[in-house]
Amino acid sequence: MAGVWARRLRAAMWHRALLLALAGFGFQGLYFHIGETEKRCFIEEIPDETMVIGNYRTQLWDKQTETFLPSTPGLGMHVEVKDPDGKVVLSRQYGSEGRFTFTSHTPGDHQICLHSNSTRMTIFAGGKLRVHLDIQVGEHTNNYPEIAAKDKLTELQLRARQLLDQVEQIQKEQNYQRYREERFRMTSESTNQRVLWWSIAQTVILILTGIWQMRHLKSFFEAKKLV
Numbered sequence: 001m002a003g004v005w006a007r008r009l010r011a012a013m014w015h016r017a018l019l020l021a022l023a024g025f026g027f028q029g030l031y032f033h034i035g036e037t038e039k040r041c042f043i044e045e046i047p048d049e050t051m052v053i054g055n056y057r058t059q060l061w062d063k064q065t066e067t068f069l070p071s072t073p074g075l076g077m078h079v080e081v082k083d084p085d086g087k088v089v090l091s092r093q094y095g096s097e098g099r100f101t102f103t104s105h106t107p108g109d110h111q112i113c114l115h116s117n118s119t120r121m122t123i124f125a126g127g128k129l130r131v132h133l134d135i136q137v138g139e140h141t142n143n144y145p146e147i148a149a150k151d152k153l154t155e156l157q158l159r160a161r162q163l164l165d166q167v168e169q170i171q172k173e174q175n176y177q178r179y180r181e182e183r184f185r186m187t188s189e190s191t192n193q194r195v196l197w198w199s200i201a202q203t204v205i206l207i208l209t210g211i212w213q214m215r216h217l218k219s220f221f222e223a224k225k226l227v
Contacts, residue, residue, distance in 0.1 A: 031132040039115040046137060047176035048107040050169075053136045054079070056114070057097040061128040068130045071096035076117045077131070084108030093117065107176045138172070139165040 034040050046052060058077060059068035073096060081090040083106045090102045104110060116129055142165060148158045 030134065031130055034114075034116065034129050034131060036116075039113055040131070041111055041113040042133075042135070043109045043111055044135060044137065045176075046104045046107070046110050047172040048104055050104045050138050050172055052102055052104065052110075054100045054112065055134045055136075056099075057132050058116070059130040059132070061130070071129070075129075077114050078117060080113045082111045082113075084110065107179050138169040 032040055044052070056077065058071040058075065060071045060075065061067075062069045075096045076093055077096070077098070078093050079090060079100045080088065081100075081102050083089050083104065085106060087106075089104070089110070090100060092100065094100060112135070114131060114133070139162070142162075144158060144162060147153065147161065153161065
């Protein structure tokens with residue numbers, strides 16, 4: 001048991017280090033290309049009551065210079081977020097560069113989809129768009145320098161605030177893992193119960209089939225006067 005928790009802790013530390021490394025690159029951490037009518041979706045595993053902030057900016061492919069240039073102000077992005085139950089959490093039109101924010105109320109996989117309003121832009125017809133995206137979850141959404149300046153916190157107080165936020169996020173992650181384990185246990189029990197009933201049904205069918213075959217053979221032999 002201790003080995004399992006040690007592996008989980010090492011995995012969590014590695015994941016946090018990877019997130020910090022990507023955060024250092026800003027928008028360069030993740031970008032993707034979309035076409036005129038293409039929609040791109042991402043799945044983010046989020047605990048309940050957790051804030052999520054997404055920052056993005058777009059670049060339009062220029063055929064003359066054959067490079068990506070900053071998009072025109074008229075070109076925008078539509079962002080749609082759905083919770084694990086398929087309920088729309090956020091659906092809004094934004095500009096060529098912006099930020100979207102939402103808070104999860106159901107733990108699980110949230111679908112984040114983005115697509116452009118290319119049908120309204122003749123300049124983008126048949127073109128290609130590059131979208132730089134940065135998604136921050138939990139305590140990563142807090143702007144601690146701004147919080148320190150607003151609340152006039154010392155370096156020690158700010159560090160304590162960061163630790164408290166991290167502990168709160170870890171508790172949410174633990175609650176979410178318990179929720180997942182409970183759902184997995186319920187699914188396993190339901191599957192085992194179905195397998196058991198299916199085995200019983202197969203046994204009953206075999207017994208009934210054997211009885212019917214014996215009665216049929218008996219009536220056949222009686223009809224042929226062999227018994």
